Amino acid sequence: MASWLLAGIRLPLLLGAAALIGYAVFFASPYDLRVLTLCGIYALLVLGFQFIFGHAGAVSLSQATFFGIGGYVTGILATRYGLPFLVTFPSSIAGPALLAVIVGVPVLKLEEHYFSLATLGIGLVVLLLAIQWSDVTGGTNGLAGIPAIEIAGFAVADRRSVLWFVWGVVALACLLAHQVTRGLHGRAYHLMRENREAAASLGLNVAELRFSAFVLSAAYGGAAGALMAHVIHVVSPENLDLTLMVTCLTMTVIGGRTRIAGAILGATLIVYLREWFRVLENYYMIAYGTVALAVLIAAPYGLVGALERLRVFLFGRSTAKPPVMTTGALPAAPRQSSVAAPTPEPLLAVDDVALAFGGVTALDGVSLACRQGEIVGLIGPNGSGKTTLLNVMSGLYSCQAGRVTFLAHDITAAPAYAIARLGLARTFQHIHLVDELSVLDNIAVARAGIDGGGLLRAIGTFGRDHRLDAARRIAWAAADRLGIAAFAMEPCGSLPYGTRRRVEVARAFATGPRVILLDEPAAGLNEQEQIDLAERIRSFGADGMTVLVVEHNLVFLAALAQRLICLDRGKVIASGLPEAVRREPAVIEAYLGLDADVPELALTEPS
């Protein structure tokens, strides 16, 4: 219990919360109670916004719209139809969520700025509707006379009960947010935010994660809007305004984008900043903007991020192993999905694949095949199509002609996450790790798509998240396999390049793949690190895993590959035993641009 309390920044947060509750109970005037109630409503709005903005990393500008719709649904149902809270409140959550479901699929496909603008556009259309459709919405005046909350005859009418009721809802919302984000499922959001392709290549269904985050944010926004309508008894177009959206963004960034405590801190601070500056009359918004800007600059990771960094600065980082790692023997290597099962021959085959970008032909009828347990090197000059081929195999690009078969499945048009779940893992030229997470958790993310269990499982998991424990055990074994277990508890951001490379390979390995595609794994490593890495990759092959390595470094490949394939301008120009391929005139010409009288491609790095 004591160690739980002292971990992270729990103690100051709990003390702060206790102080705030004490203030609310003993000292607050009726006006203060109202202000604290507003803090709770905004905290709810921000908690929702953290799903899409913080966790999914998409700058949505429709959070205020969801808030406004929630308010209008309550307003219309309560004033025009006299429906009770137990009907209006769920409807206010369902309404915005339904809008998010409808617009989510097309809108979430858009890239960053296009997504932001589309969500802004939706918000402005809804705002205009609210103003124009005055028969229902009351036009610019909005709807007045929304009753206080009443549940089964009990009226929540006086300010103190409203305060407790709102904060009760906030507490439930915090619990739900905690459930969604704490375990293995929550760790998946981190990688998805860092790089969507890397996440998809580990079997994470990025579209589904983004969609659920968007719908959750809408539901929270709707709940907050409904509560606001009951508290101030009015809904007006102001509830849908861009100004509210700006406030919500500011609260989220100032509090902390992904932390539950950040939502509460950000909302409370911003609401109170405005209260404190009201004495400045005309100048109050200037002071508010200036102070908010100053906080943003002084604490760029949010207030919670600043507190966490302060803790690390004062007391150092906790590098204690999770209890699962310290008890019992070292766990076994990751589950090799049915390695013993009879495998089709070949395991992975590419047939006549072609892909052009505009006028540039990247792949021009490439065919190759890999057998089980084979280590194949894929070489070729820059721009010859090696990485493009990897992208086609792993489902990140779709080819325009040809076929890719893996384990007797046609995976030509399959999405990347499905291919990864089938047992094809890969690494990238550029390393995509989550700097804030530990090495262990970075690797553990590899299991989130495969046996993370999805959103509903995450919500329904109480107590220890056994999926996370299991994932960490596998991650530990993978880290050990790559010789990085000693750094397992370090955050990835602080590690040297060579170690980061190995974390990435370990993460791909932790998916338990049948085939692993490595894109220039030796780039930037020193000689000793290269020898070590080659040794470890060779052991993958010995375990029956198929390895396809893209490399320029022929020394590295010579120690590793049983077979080389050379690409040039999107075509396979040579294939076979390494020595034979290196002697092939076409290969020498492609690499060196010389006539074929140079006897053999030197055993040196060409670049």
Place this chain on the structure above:
Amino acid sequence: MTFLQLVINGVALGAAYALVALGFVFIVNATSAVNFAHGDLVMAGGYVAVGLGALAPLPILVLLPVVAAIMFAVGIAVALVAYFPLANRPPSTVFISTLLCGIVLQNLFLVLFGPQARAAPPLIKSGIVHLGGIEISIQALGTLGVAAALIALQYVVFMRTQIGRRLRATAQDRQMAQAVGIRTSAVIAATFGFGTALAGVAGALLANQFFVYPTGGISLSVYAYIAVVIGGWGSIAGAVIGALMISIFQVVVSAYVSYAVATGLLYVSLLLIFFFRPQGIFGELVQRRV
């Protein structure tokens, strides 16, 4: 009014919007950050013109260089406050810092000039020219002329001068530009200055016919954002074309329906564009680089 007359009015408004979008896209290219204070900086330019016009009873055309110079300095100040301290954070952080800058500016205008709309003196003089059956105000003609001259100047500076090469190099790859000895911080500060000067000139041009008021910048920021998105993110020519499309749409459509409905239709068409062409009107469909 004939359709042609409407289109010409739309183009005249679009010329000013084009300057707004041009300044916006400069900053986007140099920093990959969205400057959401941009519309408020347009208003600032308008207020500077109002203030200068009250001090010296001269046509705005004469005062434009002064407006541009003042706004250049304001732009650098914005960069120092809202961009440089947060340059290493995700772009959405700069989005918010510029939004906050915008809030400060809007309320500064409110305190200094009050909530009512103000008008700046005309560019040369007020009045209307008849060309065939079409009426064009001198202000609109002047706006077109100034915008055309500035867009041409921008093109020459960007494409033909060493400063322009440095700007483009920094926009394309900051680390590489640094490696070849370009002082990228200075270049980025200058980009904010240039972009804001363009915004200021646009504000001075708009402030005669369309007035300036404290919250007038918000919709301009949104229009600039839309123009740059439909024109293809980062494309300078696209931004100008996007701005023209928005203004023509607004002027032509609002002649037949109310202004509010025209604005609604603008956003609905934007959403439809996204639905059918997720890469923007002029964007090419490319697979994400991995």
